[in-house]
Amino acid sequence: MTKMSFSINKISNNCHYGRSRLILLLSFIILVSGCSSSKNVTLFYTGNYNGIIEGCNCPKEPEGNILNHFTFFRDSISQLANSRYICTGNIFSYNYGDRQNRIIIDIIDDLGYDYIAAGRNETGFYGKLDRNLTASVNINDVPAYKILGNKGLNVVVTSVTDPSYSKYVSGSEISEMSVEEINDLAESVKKEADIFIVVSNLESSLEKNIFNRVKAIDIMISNTNTKNEMIRFGDRLYLSHGSNAEYIGRLDISKTGEGIEFENVFEKITSAKFSEDTELKIYTDSLKLKYGIDKPEQSPDY
Numbered sequence: 001m002t003k004m005s006f007s008i009n010k011i012s013n014n015c016h017y018g019r020s021r022l023i024l025l026l027s028f029i030i031l032v033s034g035c036s037s038s039k040n041v042t043l044f045y046t047g048n049y050n051g052i053i054e055g056c057n058c059p060k061e062p063e064g065n066i067l068n069h070f071t072f073f074r075d076s077i078s079q080l081a082n083s084r085y086i087c088t089g090n091i092f093s094y095n096y097g098d099r100q101n102r103i104i105i106d107i108i109d110d111l112g113y114d115y116i117a118a119g120r121n122e123t124g125f126y127g128k129l130d131r132n133l134t135a136s137v138n139i140n141d142v143p144a145y146k147i148l149g150n151k152g153l154n155v156v157v158t159s160v161t162d163p164s165y166s167k168y169v170s171g172s173e174i175s176e177m178s179v180e181e182i183n184d185l186a187e188s189v190k191k192e193a194d195i196f197i198v199v200s201n202l203e204s205s206l207e208k209n210i211f212n213r214v215k216a217i218d219i220m221i222s223n224t225n226t227k228n229e230m231i232r233f234g235d236r237l238y239l240s241h242g243s244n245a246e247y248i249g250r251l252d253i254s255k256t257g258e259g260i261e262f263e264n265v266f267e268k269i270t271s272a273k274f275s276e277d278t279e280l281k282i283y284t285d286s287l288k289l290k291y292g293i294d295k296p297e298q299s300p301d302y
Contacts, residue, residue, distance in 0.1 A: 039152030039255040043197075044077050045086040046241050046248040046269075047119060047223045051093025051100050053284055055271050064245030064269045066091070066104070066111065067276035067284070072248060072269055073112040074277065084148045085112050086157065088223040088241070089119020089201045096124050096169050103287045107280070109133075115146050117159035117199035119223055124169035136161060137185055137198075140173035145189055148197075153255045156189050159199035160210065179213050186216035194255060199223060211238060218260075219251075230264045237262055245269065 052065040077083050091108070092101050108116070109130055116133045118126045126139055135146040135158045149155030163176045190196050197219045200207045204224065211220045218236055222229075225240035228247055241249045252263040288294040 040082055041149055041153055041155055041253045042080055042083045043086065043148070043155070043251040043253060044083060044248055045088055045199075045221055045239070045251070046245055047088030047117070048090045048243055049092075049245045050090055050121065051095075051098055051104065052245070053100060053103060054276055054281060057271070062244040062246045063271050064247070065276070066107075067281055068269055068271060068274040069245060069248070070111055070277045070280050071274045072267070075274075078112060084114045084155070086199065086221070087111075087113045087116040088199050088221055089117045089159070089161075090121040090223065091116065091119075092121040092125055094121055099291045099293050101125065102291050103284055103293075106287055107284065110280075114148055115157050117201065117223065118161045118174075119201045120162070120165045120168065122161075123165045123172045123174070127173065135159065137182055138163070138175045138177045140175060144185065147193075149194065153195070153253065154193050155195045155197065155253065156193040157197040157199065158189075159201060161201045162203060162206070165201075179210055182210060183214045183216070186214050190216040195219065195253060195260065197221065211236075219262075221249075228266050235260065237264070239264065241266065 046064070046069065049064070049066055049069075052062070054067045055063060055065050073085060077085050092104055105125070105128060113133060115135065116122075116129060118134070118136050118139050126134060126136070127141060131142060134142040135144060136142050137144060137158050137160050139161060145156050145158040147154065148157050160177070160182065161174055163174050166172045166174045186196060186198070195218045196216055198210075198217050199221045200210070201223050202210070207220070207222060207224065211217060220238050222238070222240040226243035227240055228242050229238065229240045231238040239249060239251065241247045247266045247268055250265050250267060254261045285294070
């Protein structure tokens with residue numbers, strides 16, 4: 001709007017009064033039309049890296065990993081206006097004591113996420129992350145939700161984590177919440193949100209129960225469903241990117257005078273299409289040496 005006002009003033013100084021009035025009138029019409037046009041956010045979501053930082057070219061290992069996902073973020077997500085990037089959980093390894101998890105802690109703030117949900121593998125790590133990246137309805141000492149949207153389209157996200165994951169690490173601070181408690185929170189948040197998103201790290205039956213009963217949830221993203229799915233229930237969405245990090249979901253959310261519109265696609269992340277980021281690989285390799293994961297090759301004796 002600032003740029004348009006500048007253009008109008010410049011034209012007014014160089015044109016006759018009558019022509020200036022016409023230009024101003026046309027500009028006003030364009031400005032009003034622009035203000036009434038759709039507001040939008042493009043949401044990218046993925047998860048289930050399970051601690052895989054780089055590919056090993058192993059036939060049985062999924063191709064999606066932290067390094068080639070970062071390439072996708074750098075070249076695609078970060079170049080798009082009004083984009084938001086969600087990690088739906090399980091960026092860490094299954095094994096809490098895996099030294100690779102120390103590397104992930106060191107680089108996680110640089111990976112481009114706007115929000116990180118708490119999966120099974122975040123047990124014991126969630127409290128160590130930047131609070132600006134976290135939010136959960138049932139993990140203590142983190143915000144209850146996070147605002148992701150921009151002016152004109154208020155998108156709010158949170159996650160719910162299966163309390164049984166507490167058995168993996170003591171003191172993980174995962175609370176049990178009834179469906180009624182989740183519903184009360186969702187209805188309260190929905191009063192200030194155009195779109196309320198819940199990332200689910202729950203077993204299937206509980207996940208379905210919450211989505212069916214908590215009507216204030218506009219979008220549920222499942223991190224436990226093993227399929228790529230988008231299912232519409234009226235004006236609500238159920239999404240899943242699959243059981244590993246080979247896919248990134250892209251959800252375009254638009255707000256128009258007629259309501260909220262959604263369009264979802266899945267992008268397959270393969271090593272052939274998205275090479276691992278070189279600079280980040282050099283840095284993670286240095287961290288492997290730091291934490292004793294890889295030892296430098298010894299020079300042969302002559």
